[in-house]
Amino acid sequence: MNIQQLHYVLSIDEYRHFQKAAEACFVTPATLSIMLKKLEEELDIVIFDRSKHPIIPTEMGKIVIENARTILSAVDNMQYEVKYAASENEIQGELRIGIIPTLAPYLLHHFIPGMTAKYPRLRIQLKELRTQQITDYLRKDIIDVGIIALQQEANEFKTRPLFRERLLVFAPEPQSKLKSNYILSADIDISKLWLLEEEHCLRSQVMNLCSLKKTNSKNEQLTFDAGSIETLINLVEMTNGITIIPELAVLAFTSERQACVKHFAEPEPAREIGMITYRHFVKEKLLDILENEILSAINPILREVSTS
Structure with missing residues (x-):
């Protein structure tokens, strides 16, 4: 062998x-x-x-x-630690990251430039994947770590919570029950609610928040499952609809769009963003670096948003 x-x-x-x-x-x-x-x-x-x-x-x-998988992971870690020691503790190697589509456009640009500049010998490979793909790729050792909205993960995975991201309401057309700054999930007109397509974990969270069930859409004139948050926002604006989006997505909004954003009343719904690895993954130093780079970049931004 x-x-x-x-x-x-x-x-x-x-x-x-x-x-x-x-x-x-x-x-x-x-x-x-x-x-x-x-x-x-x-x-x-x-x-x-x-x-x-x-x-x-x-x-x-x-x-x-x-x-x-266990043996090859241990071999990979041995090679990494030997190279790390031989390079006088300079971080090097490869880190393969999978990240969900509802987070990638709004998070990566905050920490990747600084991380690559600080660790020039660290190769970073990025893949935009849905949660189910991330867990599958982790099992097959195609990626090292996933950045996802944490759920109840199976015992075969290890998780590291990173930050809490609030969910916000986007409604361009003033709705009768949405005139106050802070709203309840019961205030949302379900008939005007647009969602991401079923493979996105954010859709499930929104459906749970609004107590929605799958319905038969044969009698509806227009149906569309959006594949991205930007497409979702455009559809909402086109139809005077309503949707629920994660907090980081709002940072890139124009002032006109930001005026259409409303907060939920306390306790505000949120998703827990974190890292997930397969249980055999042992490059803890690289995970520590990734965690520190993300938090140092995003925590000041989230603090500023929460007080604005």
Whole structure:
């Protein structure tokens, strides 16, 4: 058994296809198949069921895959710590970050420029992904850390809370119940409420806040599930509708749009923004740096917004 074989196993598990896995590993399918077969013979098990399309891991194969992730994570950490010590404690290496679409446009530009300037030998790879994709990519070791709205995460993940982001109401057309500065969720006219499409976790939070249920939209003249907050805002303005958006999105608003923003009455609804890693991730130094860079950039902004 060797490290390369374990990489092959994880690549096959990711792609569930020998040709694609071989291409990702820069080997031929024949080489990949031979190396997998040698590992299976050494362990005296079958790791993947080749009769299925796409191929799937067997029950024993799942155990091998889980242990392969643990071993390769430890190897990766050893290499990182050795390089860190050899470079006289200068931070270097790679940090692969996944971040949800309702946060990426409003957070990244606050801390990424300073972080790259401070740590020039640290390579940062960014991916904009939905929460479900982030958890899937963490399991497959495609990313190292996700920045998401924290929920009740499974035990296989570790979380680090970062900051609390309030939810605000955006309503361009004065609505009868929205004339006061502070409103209740019951004041919102559900018939005029626009939401992000179902894959966004923010949609679920808004639906819970407003006690909404999925409804049949066949009789509605216009239906549209927005894929981004900017699209959502444009739709609301076009239809004199209403929506609920996270606090950081408001910072880039024009003065005209900011005049259409209202706050909820106490206790204000909010989402908890945090970092999530797979349980085997051990580059704690890089997580400490990421956390410090985000908080040092965003905390002054949130304090200023909360007092304005």
